[in-house]
Amino acid sequence: MDSAIKARYEARAKIMKALAHSTRLFIVDELSRGERCVCELTEMIGADTSTVSKHLSQLKSAGIVADDKRGLQVYYSLKMPCVMGFFGCMESVLHTQAHQQMKLVSLGE
């Protein structure tokens, strides 16, 4: 594979990698309903603040969220709302899987 083409797929993969974690998907979903500070997200997620901060920094460096410091808090917001379209597709993949699973079970597999 040509190295220019490869670099193109790697740039895309960086974005997908940023979304390839349950906590980060939760964050994106939550931010789709409005901006949230790190402390709010930390509370909802129930992990160490430093862990949540690192997840946010990955999303930020992928260009998916933006941060805005106001007073003591840093508010994050979804910069690329188009990623929300991924959720619908993911759900349809999961439904299809569930459907096929049932068919296999009913065949006695």
Added chain:
Amino acid sequence: MDSAIKARYEARAKIMKALAHSTRLFIVDELSRGERCVCELTEMIGADTSTVSKHLSQLKSAGIVADDKRGLQVYYSLKMPCVMGFFGCMESVLHTQAHQQMKLVSLGE
């Protein structure tokens, strides 16, 4: 975070992880233009056959592609064409990044 909700995000993350690799994104893109056998993909990618086979098996177990053995060859096809919608969004993220990069440079950063 509630464990049922967490499981939901983890199921989604599994699908995103399957797409979080440049080679697998290339495969999905290629399969969007029609089915291909492992040997054709291996040739285009230029990696070991076993490596390509493992990438395909990840995409398959995530429910994104389907395989069909015909004769000596196994043909893979894209089962979830909705993932192609991701590409447009990834490109817009990349364009936004490139745009912001230029602004920073022009400010002498």
Added chain:
DNA sequence: CGTCTATTTGGCTACATTACCAAATAGTCA
């Protein structure tokens, strides 16, 4: 200024992923 609070960064360990090689499997065809 000093203290308090929110967030980020560095360090470390445990775990996951990738790629290659070698070997196993499965179908084809003489």
Added chain:
DNA sequence: TGACTATTTGGTAATGTAGCCAAATAGACG
């Protein structure tokens, strides 16, 4: 059946990722 081809699977070493704790940073406010 036996040789051949396409693909998958197992093993292993190198690399990447996630989480926690501790320490650093930065703004707010007395």
